[in-house]
Amino acid sequence: MKILLLEDDLILNEILEEHLKEQNYQVFTTFSSDEAEKYLYSQNFDLLLLDVNVPNLNGFDLLKELRKNSIKTPAIFITSLNMIEDMQKGFDSGCDDYIRKPFELKELDLRINNIKRLFNIDLKESIEIADNIVLDMKNQSIKKDDKIYNLAKKEFEVLIYLYNNRVKIVSIDELINNIWSYEDSIEASTIRTYIKNIRKILGEDIILNIRGVGYKFNF
Incomplete structure (x- = not known):
């Protein structure tokens, strides 16, 4: 499974990358929306993990742009924005799930596994x-x-x-x-x-x- 991670917090980015690679996922880490776009318009991914408050274009607007350009890759927002209005913005922009920080890595695993089940990703051993x-x-x-x-x-x-x-x-x-x-x-x-x-x-x-x-x- 090939994952793009957009997270501008250096420590959290490293923690998530290490954890995901331990699950045998192929992970491409980015720290800004500009950097993420370089990957997103040149490669195919199975899942996007997107922070919202990142340099340049925010995560909500980035995903809106991707959806307008027919990139339908499943996306999960991982963000400290925890108001119900923020969650609404996330789903309106085209995300498939929304995780509020702080969260346990086990929760992330559960949500990724659910995305894999819903989109029939990587199920065969x-x-x-x-x-x-x-x-x-x-x-x-x-x-x-x-x-x-x-x-x-x-x-x-x-x-x-x-x-x-x-x-x-x-x-x-x-x-x-x-x-x-x-x-x-x-x-x-x-x-x-x-x-x-x-x-x-x-x-x-x-x-x-x-x-x-x-x-x-x-x-």
Whole structure:
């Protein structure tokens, strides 16, 4: 599950990021609406966690803008604004849930799990892609012919991205933009190496190399 976190409190941002990563979520942290927009208009996310009182555009207006631009990603506001009128503004702007600060991390987990249930996100613990091949989402591994192959975290994320986008050809640039943050410097050769390692396990007929264009999950 890929989450964008917008929270300008440095300590809370770090706490939330650490906690979410412990739950095996992929987390992109931002501290202002401008920074968040750079991600939101270039990548796809499964969930948005948005503070309201942040630099530049506030969270309510940011979400309104996203909804006007047909970005329907589920969103939860996490904010110290605790009046019923504030909550009304949040839901009017298009949010799917609203958490008042301070809150316990367990409450956040419960609300995220509810969003996952409502929007059918990340519910499968394993995906069978062939009679003899299963992707283990929890352990980030591949089971093939009763053998277990453990992948590096980013290798597995590349594999899952290709699987989730199997209806199209995926370029190397698209993989970089959707799996790494824009501050990271990733070489195309790194992606090719990851995919080469995956194809050694799955077989070249599962992930096709469309020369000069990208890769296609053949399933």
